[in-house]
Amino acid sequence: xxxxxxxxxxxxxxxxxxxxxxxxxxxxxxxxxxxxxxxxxxxxxxxxxxxxxxxxxxxxxxxxxxxxxxxxxxxxxxxxxxxxxxxxxxxxxxxxxxxxxxxxxxxxxxxxxxxxxxxxxxxxxxxxxxxxxxxxxxxxxxxxxxxxxxxxxxxxxxxxxxxxxxxxxxxxxxxxxxxxxxxxxxxxxxxxxxxxxxxxxxxxxxxxxxxxxxxxxxxxxxxxxxxxxxxxxxxxxxxxxxxxxxxxxxxxxxxxxxxxxxxxxxxxxxxxxxxxxxxxxxxxxxxxxxxxxxxxxxxxxxxxxxxxxxx
Amino acid sequence: xxxxxxxxxxxxxxxxxxxxxxxxxxxxxxxxxxxxxxxxxxxxxxxxxxxxxxxxxxxxxxxxxxxxxxxxxxxxxxxxxxxxxxxxxxxxxxxxxxxxxxxxxxxxxxxxxxxxxxxxxxxxxxxxxxxxxxxxxxxxxxxxxxxxxxxxxxxxxxxxxxxxxxxxxxxxxxxxxxxxxxxxxxxxxxxxxxxxxxxxxxxxxxxxxxxxxxxxxxxxxxxxxxxxxxxxxxxxxxxxxxxxxxxxxxxxxxxxxxxxxxxxxxxxxxxxxxxxxxxxxxxxxxxxxxxxxxxxxxxxxxxxxxxxxxx
DNA sequence: ATAATACATAAGAAATACCTTATGGTAAAC
DNA sequence: GTTTACCATAAGGTATTTCTTATGTATTAT
Numbered sequence: 001x002x003x004x005x006x007x008x009x010x011x012x013x014x015x016x017x018x019x020x021x022x023x024x025x026x027x028x029x030x031x032x033x034x035x036x037x038x039x040x041x042x043x044x045x046x047x048x049x050x051x052x053x054x055x056x057x058x059x060x061x062x063x064x065x066x067x068x069x070x071x072x073x074x075x076x077x078x079x080x081x082x083x084x085x086x087x088x089x090x091x092x093x094x095x096x097x098x099x100x101x102x103x104x105x106x107x108x109x110x111x112x113x114x115x116x117x118x119x120x121x122x123x124x125x126x127x128x129x130x131x132x133x134x135x136x137x138x139x140x141x142x143x144x145x146x147x148x149x150x151x152x153x154x155x156x157x158x159x160x161x162x163x164x165x166x167x168x169x170x171x172x173x174x175x176x177x178x179x180x181x182x183x184x185x186x187x188x189x190x191x192x193x194x195x196x197x198x199x200x201x202x203x204x205x206x207x208x209x210x211x212x213x214x215x216x217x218x219x220x221x222x223x224x225x226x227x228x229x230x231x232x233x234x235x236x237x238x239x240x241x242x243x244x245x246x247x248x249x250x251x252x253x254x255x256x257x258x259x260x261x262x263x264x265x266x267x268x269x270x271x272x273x274x275x276x277x278x279x280x281x282x283x284x285x286x287x288x289x290x291x292x293x294x295x296x297x298x299x300x301x302x303x304x305x306x307x308x309x310x311x
Numbered sequence: 312x313x314x315x316x317x318x319x320x321x322x323x324x325x326x327x328x329x330x331x332x333x334x335x336x337x338x339x340x341x342x343x344x345x346x347x348x349x350x351x352x353x354x355x356x357x358x359x360x361x362x363x364x365x366x367x368x369x370x371x372x373x374x375x376x377x378x379x380x381x382x383x384x385x386x387x388x389x390x391x392x393x394x395x396x397x398x399x400x401x402x403x404x405x406x407x408x409x410x411x412x413x414x415x416x417x418x419x420x421x422x423x424x425x426x427x428x429x430x431x432x433x434x435x436x437x438x439x440x441x442x443x444x445x446x447x448x449x450x451x452x453x454x455x456x457x458x459x460x461x462x463x464x465x466x467x468x469x470x471x472x473x474x475x476x477x478x479x480x481x482x483x484x485x486x487x488x489x490x491x492x493x494x495x496x497x498x499x500x501x502x503x504x505x506x507x508x509x510x511x512x513x514x515x516x517x518x519x520x521x522x523x524x525x526x527x528x529x530x531x532x533x534x535x536x537x538x539x540x541x542x543x544x545x546x547x548x549x550x551x552x553x554x555x556x557x558x559x560x561x562x563x564x565x566x567x568x569x570x571x572x573x574x575x576x577x578x579x580x581x582x583x584x585x586x587x588x589x590x591x592x593x594x595x596x597x598x599x600x601x602x603x604x605x606x607x608x609x610x611x612x613x614x615x616x617x618x619x620x621x622x
Numbered sequence: 623a624t625a626a627t628a629c630a631t632a633a634g635a636a637a638t639a640c641c642t643t644a645t646g647g648t649a650a651a652c
Numbered sequence: 653g654t655t656t657a658c659c660a661t662a663a664g665g666t667a668t669t670t671c672t673t674a675t676g677t678a679t680t681a682t
Contacts (some may be wrong), residue, residue: 077312084358247570278359
């Protein structure tokens, strides 16, 4: 059985009118065209669907069944079209993001704003480590990834969208904590708690010290940003971290930013996607959104000391 | 949007394999044929459904939606086919009958047997009066009608399928009730309770008396067969009724058949349908069934005195 | 009886659907 | 680097679909 949507459409009209001529008018067709479609449908099903008694038309039992089927199928088609339209116009859809754990906090703030504009869009946010992020991209299991240091040569495409100021923090009673200016040399005399080798933050810090021909004294390294901050709080050393991860600690005054010369170091946050990936409409919009709005939005958020540090 | 079932079928295969070449093999097509169907589907929806990243294929969000749609639509088509097949093979369907109230009792017995052969077939039986029967046929609201005297010239087609013996009954203590032979003249001396003018039974009775040049003395006429029998039970007169309506009364011995000369008068039960009506498979089978089997079946039923009357 | 109405059928033409083979391009595997 | 696997694209042809106009036929209404 090889029906066509055309046959169903015509049949539905005839079944509704119980009159070929009127159905033909509705469909802007000639009457024989309608007759033929019905005839073909009857040939397909190999059973009469409509019977003519005198001048009136009646649906046979199978005809009634066919009417049900035609209506439901056509309704489904309408539904599909609507769903697709909604997806296109982003009234519906799903945005799959993944972020580096260091970016988690500020990305959630960005997302909160973004989500308000697209109430019917569902969002999934995977907060995970660097290698998992690359894995997700590889498997095409997410639309976009936000991270601090995209790798090279994995068929990835990345774009910086926001400055990522790295600052030096200490516990509030550190002797450098309240100073208005701390020289490079004074910094170099301190010991640091740092991220593991290979981390973007670690690399940036090392580059900074190398460029200024200073020694970078690392006391401990840890693979977790939160652990580093905690170590600094406990006075195990100074820490170099992204300002964007510090909101809570600054509010709670468990850490203080040191007014170190040459700081903050500016790195970037990147949006990363697979090369060649055709973004879904909503992913494209989100991409545009953060590229254009992230800077402004971050300023709107109440990051204390941002300005003073930024001098 | 003007999809084709072909496009959906091909898309479904591709979505399942996530591989054009394998889908093509499954469908016994060349690979470009598959490419083209997908491309056309994407043109119809005006949105990508499948994306190729590296060597792997992925469904887009809309593609996933389309996959759902394709599967459900194709499943519905399978269901439709099955339903139609079942209707054709009479594993399903509906038989709409209407019978004259006088025929009710014996038709139900016929139906009970018939229904056993077609357990999934539902049957509706409308028991109503003559004019309503014609109305039902006119409006094509039933497949077949069973009645005693089909009218002429209503674009109806009728076929006798069973003898309808009319007998004379009286209450059990009537002085003719136990006689082994009652002459025509003795009958003609009696008074009768009869159906209204125009009724088939009435006409047949009148014809009988006219043919034998006897007077037909009618005391009362009633439009309801049951009322007539009741009148006879109460001794208001003799009654001429179809043997097939008497089963209960004979069993209960509230009426007795009189062994009148020339009786029973043989009339017929008819199956009536609209001229030109294409019977549904099940209606056709039922029609054949009663045409061929009704006589035998009626003999199987325990109609006491049938044989003796029939001598 | 005649006209009017409505569906069926036939013939022909245009569009389009659909498939094949041949070929090109790209990513991954060796 | 070469090969392999796999999809895209092009060209070309056939079959099918789908429509129209013209005409036939049956039923109903006048």
